[in-house]
Amino acid sequence: MLPAYGLYTHVRRNELRSRVLVGILFGLVLVLVYGIDLVVRGASGNLPRGMRPELSSYLSAAAQDLVWLGPLSFVAAFLWLWIAYRVHQAIIDRTVGSAAVGPAEAPRLYRLLENLCISRGIPMPALRIAEDPALNAFATGLNPGQYAVTVTTGLLEALDDREIEAVLAHELTHIRNDDVRTMMIAVVIAGIFAFVAELLLRGGYRPSGNRKGGSVPAVLIGALLIGLVWFLSQLIRFALSRTREYVADAGAVELTKNPDAMITALLKISGRGELAGAPSGVMELCVDNPRSGIADLFATHPSIDDRIAALTRYAAGRAL
Template sequence: MLRAYGLYTHIRANEIRSRVLVAGLFGLVLVLAFGIALVVRGTGAHLPAGMPPVLGSYLRAAAADMLWLGPLASAAAFLWLLIAYRFHQGLIDRTVGARAVSRAEAPDLHRLLENLCIARGLPMPALHVADDPALNAFATGLNPRQYAITVTTGLMQALDSREMEAVLAHELTHIRNDDVRTMMIAVVIAGIFAFAAELLFRGAFQGRGESRRDKGGAMPAVLIGAALIVTVWLLSQLIRFGLSRSREYVADAGAVELTKNPDAMITALLKIAGRGELARAPSGVMELCVDNPRSGFFDLFATHPSIDDRIAALTRYAGGHAPLPA
């Protein structure tokens, strides 16, 4: 897990890798725009005057479209991010049924989180509670003024104070390591790809009859454009999953470093395992949670390591003691 270089070196390497991956997501926006241009050109069988209807002509025409489509796509991505920056917390709260709670409403939670923030020297994030029987928690926010930690009512009822402290420390580590901002940007941009791909394929298949009447390179252009769109979508998903899986180990280690209690993190994970499904939460929110039981096809698209793997890492590298099987 962290044996070779230690926690802080691992965090730094993870931060650099994440920034490169997020920058790559913006690069994929341009690839998506080129795929869109090819599909639109091919389905309409439309070329500038004088160009023969061959594949090379469609490729050149799509490349010319990038002179205006590329900046437009980049601007749209930034606009989408600005909308998410302004409204993401309200949208998430409404989706999962969460609300901010005051110190008077949840004194124990506030006390635990405040002590952790003092120990780490961090400003205290807002504390939200979701009315849900699932056992889970997640952090959100794109800057220090927006950071919030949300826990479910089910988690509050199931965990003791030591275990709750470990979960809060886990989420606070995500905030400290800039995981929350990185993951939310990645989720928002990946959502752009999914939305654009759905719209394009609906339009493309409605217009496929016209492109088939063309005897030149229209259909190959459509197929290449569609392949680019699908590839971009798949890469964006893999980037999201890669960001999530590696960071959960680091957040677990950070929680242990902060609480000095690996066993509390282990028992909290054991209680959460298999009981973390937030029925109303979209996949993007579940990726931010302590555990995401939506593992996907043969774990290929799992956003979190398994609970067993995380407990094994805490036992091997953090001095934890896994309980004996019943």
């Protein structure tokens, strides 16, 4: 997190960095396809006519296949994104139990969000409430017409108006900085890699023992590439998410002019944000994600303590 005078510069740098990382994700699609082709050719022993059954032949054949498989893989990836574009909100609503609300159903929450949007000239996203005792909130959407902010009932019960306003401002900052669209694209593309890696682990490809004998080294190299692609995609997802939380906290302070409200909101949310029915992709979008990997290597959010320390240092907040 940077001092206030560096916030917009940091946002622009973060946006450029995010585009590069998302571009790398799409590039990894080619590596994935190459790895799959190696596994299939190595397991079946299938080589173009005239090629000797050597490892170099399998590597060369898989590279030649990329000429036509590469474009097809990009078409498939964009088709997958289009499907996510059409149905992602319905899937999220089903998994977390959320539903759209208006001023009649949630006057307090609607008023707070509306006032924030009016004060800054921000288009108002749709508002949704999830029936869950966890203390959390998240924004979703792939374009301005789809953007929505979802808040749990647990958050509404535990936080006062100033704290809820800070959380809403945090999510509005994610929307305003284009974080939501970037993260959702990353989650969808990385999900393809996870799906393929899981299929490989469950399928257990082996050389078929046909007349060409197959190639165990080709299968192993292909499997290694698939595993590497999955690992790198996870690191990219987490790199995208972690830095954005500091910027969103700073943006919340900019919108509300109240760093203490953001600090007390984070303190109340800390350790109480687990949405039991939510997949990992949704948790990555939340204000706080208590799920983490080994030694926090796969943690998608900075720790609450680190975020509070940044607010205290750069936004004149008071750690309570």
